[in-house]
Amino acid sequence: MRTRSTPTLGTAALAAALIAAPLPAIAAEADAATGTLTVTRFDDRYADGLYDPSKTAPSGDVDRKNESAPRVLAADGTWRDASANGDGDFVFEGLPLGETEVHFLFPNSPGGEVFFDATDAASAADIEQLPVGSFLGSPTGVASVTVDSDGESLLVGMSALRLVADVQFADGEPASGLATVELGSGDSWYPATEYDFQPGTYESFWQYGYIRHLPGDLGVRVTPPAGFRVASVTAADVNELTVTERDGAWYFPSSEVLNYFWNPTFTVTLEELPDTTRPTATLVSPSTAGPFSALDIRVDATDDRGLNRIVANIYRDGVLVKSTQSAVGGATSGTHTAAVVLPDGAYTVRYNAQDLAGNISRTGSFSVTVDATAPTVTVKDGVSFTRGADGTYDLVSFKLYDAGKIDRVELNGVAKNLTNNAWSDVNFVKPGTFRAVAGENTLVVYDVAGNARTVTFTLN
Template identity: 60%
Template sequence: MRSVTKYGIAATGVAAAIVVAPLPAMAAEDTDSSTGTVTVTRFDDRYADGVFDQSKTARDGWTDVKNTNLSAWLVASDNSRHYGYTTASNDYIFENVPVGPAKVYLYTPNNPAGEVLFDATGAESADDIVRLPFGSDQGMASGVLSVDVDADGEQRLVGMSALRVAADVRFADGSIATGLTGVEFGSGDDWYNASEYQFNGGYGTYEAFESFGYVRHIPDELGVRIAAPAGYRVASVTADDYVAIPVTQHDGAYWIDAAAASSYFAAPKFTITLEAAPDTTRPEATLVAPTTAGPAKTIDLKVDATDDRGLGRIVANIYKDGTLVKSTQTAVNGATSGSHTATVTLPDGKYTIRYNASDLAGNVSQTRSFDVTVDGTAPTVTVKDGASYTVGDANAYGLVSFKLYDAGKIDKVTINGKVKDLTDNAWSDVNYVKPGTFGAVEGANTLVVYDVAGNTTTLRFTLDGTGPQVTVKEGVRASYDVVGFKLYDAVKVDKVSINGVVKDLSNSQWSDVNGVKPGVFGAVKGENTLVAYDVLGNTTTVGFTLN
């Protein structure tokens, strides 16, 4: 079969096109329908634009040049090896290659490879080229070109480049941005994660690596993209390769034209400057106290706040019927978290707390509200009237009852520290208090009344459960012709009865009953009983015998 004089379709699917360079010289016609001829033109893409065009001159003065200085061989579909020959026009010719899939191995100058090979067959621009994979055959690093050989023959155009690309990343103050993990470099349709390394000036330089060295890029646009660290954004991106190279931005990355590099094995470098990103995130403010609507004696405020950059201040204002009555705030001075506390005393009534936080950039959190009721008035306590409820007076009681009132509701009472819970109403009672009841004792007692806001009223009172002291004036005897009695009670003696006959007295602490004999004050001959009463109803009983 004969060889054809056109470039074929690459195994990668790149469409055929006429190239700028002259076609390679043709081999002798192959008339065997089971074999074909493969022609490979290899070139150094000195002007790094991905096409073989010797009319363009790179910055270093070179133009694209064919290269047959390195070995090439073909492994056919039947695993036969074909070493071919080089034509005068510097093309590789592989004749009598069995029809079917084959691989052409193209040596690289270095082992491991420090270059990249690409299929430029039919390419009109770098957008049409395809990076070749690397393989190893006979122990040498090689670019691997896949072809599907037919009886008409195949022609391929393969370019070589050794472009690298790196980036220095700095903050706006000039300090290095070390430890970044979000830097990537791209060429063609491929992106490569970059690593940081120390090279010519310290850390903060990033480049992509593969197992055997630097990533080499095909000659297309060379790009960098970066995920800026939290709180920062890209301020500017420049590039140079001994001279400045224009940078464009599209598709989320920054790009330079590979043809602007100083040579096809150059390493252009981006310089990325990071600046603080505008702070547009609002702080968060949380009301920690109060947790209930009250009522409470005072408004005890606590507001916590956080911000990702730095807080300015925390504010909690108090309003009554829409009018500001008290403003409280705490400066946080740039901390990322803080608390504001305040205790506010106000007249009784209903109030609204409105609170928020601002950061150093002026962002303000959502302002929230919380309604509370202030009750700073203590309960009132009144001693109940009526003998069924109270016996005695402020000096002493034999029995006492209390009426309680608070507009914010009565909560409880304590008597001498013993708690008696009540039903949280505005009106309440504590009835029939006497020694041994609700913690009350003989003598001095303390009643404390609490409302639900915690306000208290304290009342001190005295209970007397002891009858009068009775002393026989004539001394203790077995019997008497006439007898007299001396009476004493701290809360006053009220009366006596002898055998049930009442003798009223003058309600004094001291009193007497004199000249008692048969027929006087109800006394009789023989056994008698005297009962002495104090004004609280406490009694003392004494028996005596008259002759």
């Protein structure tokens, strides 16, 4: 809690004020028309921008007239002085007509308070902040009044409200380094800067220190970082304050603030925007239709926020025969692999990925063939093809068969590529042809899927 200090008017300034007193020559002009200006100033302790001592602030305080004398710069360029009368008002009589300035020295100068013109105001929306002027070098709030012979009255209030915004993420972590946090009062928004010593806490400053706010609706608005939105805004001092939203900003009425020099705090909570972007899933393997002796499945996936799982399901004739998946645990990229053994046949691999929000990627589909059966090799009959029997031959020919197609053979380690066909042949093998040798020979027959059948035989 602070106490209000007296105006910072030093001895030298007082002396200067006396020297600047009205000049007798001007005051004595015989028929000059003059006017009277009555000034009332008040501390807006029930902070509604109006002078109404019948209303009580949460602290128990009420509006109170302030008897620190304003200084009047009359239309003739002279400074005028008046003491508070019995009602606590200042009556300046005999003022020359015309534009007149009324200066209010800051109790905690400069800028420790804000002055506002509440003359004829029906609500805080009608008050107007006084610009900063100067009385003998000291900053003042300065009101301008046109004095006429009917007399004028001026009602000026003083407030010292501060405003702070604590901005945090939903997990309570401070939202540090935000580009745009603004605190508002009157018709103004003030960019707020973050305290070095308190991350996530923002306040508005001007050349004289903290911005002091006009009574009325006190507001905050925040531009959340990309991917976030404002989840909630609350405000409190020692009590919870009533916050309402309009036009993307949040306000509470200053009349709820404990006292007119208090420092209420907004708490702005940011949350991540919902994840509406689905993952992408890519089939890395198989990359051809096969046939494969076994399926090596690999699906890679990515998501903007985090993956839950990657799935690859295998169908045969539209019926699910095998389901495989990997949990990813929230990483933004992941890989699912599965080695699947299946009966021979034609299959469809259907694959996708799901993110943590439940969005599912486009489901990909890929057709493959499984062939886990090795080729069959039979010795051909007929004397022109084969001479000999039971694994020992002068000449031998082989008939090769594979439903998934014969690809190639190796005879004694030497490869011979064959046109890929279900049926194929290796004919007229005898020592000296096709690397065949007298004695033991080894024939390995491969199908397209890589399955191999090995046959050993002896040539005479």
